Amino acid sequence: MNDHIVSTDRLTKHYGGRAAVDGISLGVRRGEVYGFLGPNGAGKTTTLRMLLGLVRPTSGTASVHGLAPGSPDALRRTGSLIEGPGFFPYLSGVDNLLVVARYRGLGRYDVDEALDRVELTSRGKDRFRTYSLGMKQRLGVAAALLGRPDLLILDEPTNGLDPAGMASMRRLIHDLSDDGQTVLLSSHLLAEVQQCCDRVGVVVEGRLSYEGTVAELRGARMLEVRAEPVDRAVRAVKAATGAALDLTEDGDGRTVLTGDADGVDVPAAIRGLVAEGVDVHAVAIRERSLEDVFLTMTEATR
Numbered sequence: 001m002n003d004h005i006v007s008t009d010r011l012t013k014h015y016g017g018r019a020a021v022d023g024i025s026l027g028v029r030r031g032e033v034y035g036f037l038g039p040n041g042a043g044k045t046t047t048l049r050m051l052l053g054l055v056r057p058t059s060g061t062a063s064v065h066g067l068a069p070g071s072p073d074a075l076r077r078t079g080s081l082i083e084g085p086g087f088f089p090y091l092s093g094v095d096n097l098l099v100v101a102r103y104r105g106l107g108r109y110d111v112d113e114a115l116d117r118v119e120l121t122s123r124g125k126d127r128f129r130t131y132s133l134g135m136k137q138r139l140g141v142a143a144a145l146l147g148r149p150d151l152l153i154l155d156e157p158t159n160g161l162d163p164a165g166m167a168s169m170r171r172l173i174h175d176l177s178d179d180g181q182t183v184l185l186s187s188h189l190l191a192e193v194q195q196c197c198d199r200v201g202v203v204v205e206g207r208l209s210y211e212g213t214v215a216e217l218r219g220a221r222m223l224e225v226r227a228e229p230v231d232r233a234v235r236a237v238k239a240a241t242g243a244a245l246d247l248t249e250d251g252d253g254r255t256v257l258t259g260d261a262d263g264v265d266v267p268a269a270i271r272g273l274v275a276e277g278v279d280v281h282a283v284a285i286r287e288r289s290l291e292d293v294f295l296t297m298t299e300a301t302r
């Protein structure tokens, strides 16, 4: 057996004539935080719902813990938070969790442990309606953690949270991951996925357009040179390092020389420019932001 805790093979869901999820094959490895990234309406929630057996695929297959999604054994080993937690506003956090725990054959010990895990113990006796949005969301994660599932599936866990709430949720996910918890989370926020996740799957209009690490997704690093006159700068860099720079324009219409930074001896390039008497304004190595990559990907499908 491979080390995938979740895997799908050409998983597809049609609503009417339209494919909400279109042939997605992905794999979540044991112990990793996997970010399922895509714009609104891309098909993330529908995919997660299929993994929980809440929606039946039109075609393709999925397996969770090597089992059919929605089977009792798969569900017992999976905690989930999909589309916001449903709790009773006038019950305390503890009592709300006890309702869920009893339903799953668990007890007070499990509730206390889960509350502690999400750092809500001190507010456990307060009514749910008095919680901040971030606390409500953390209580949702606590409910998902009841019974210590191997896998957590979280749909947009930071949606609607303020920056402090988001940071606290990210810390929680980090802590869970440090304890070896496998987490599959969806998000439309690149920065979040970049900070939280070991690997990402990017879904655009129902299709998986990328799966791998954030670093791989960003791809090669770029060398940027701002120097004048540009033709002499290009020649000087070529002579000193062998690197061929292209003339591009920045957002303000200024000329920038750019090229692949890998393997380029940058100090040698700078020495070459200076020796040639070129005015050097800036030399930088730029990583493509995840945002650039994401925009390129989503634009490509339009």
Ligand SMILES: Nc1ncnc2c1ncn2[C@@H]1O[C@H](COP(=O)(O)OP(=O)(O)OP(=O)(O)O)[C@@H](O)[C@H]1O
Pocket (backbone or CB within 6 Å): 015, 019, 020, 038, 039, 040, 041, 042, 043, 044, 045, 046, 047, 188
């Ligand atoms: N029950 C349904 N009936 C009909 N269409 C649906 C249903 N559920 C989802 N869809 C459609 O499928 C597409 C994908 O929706 P989905 O909720 O999976 O996307 P998402 O990536 O989770 O987006 P969001 O971040 O907005 O929740 C959308 O066009 C949506 O309108």
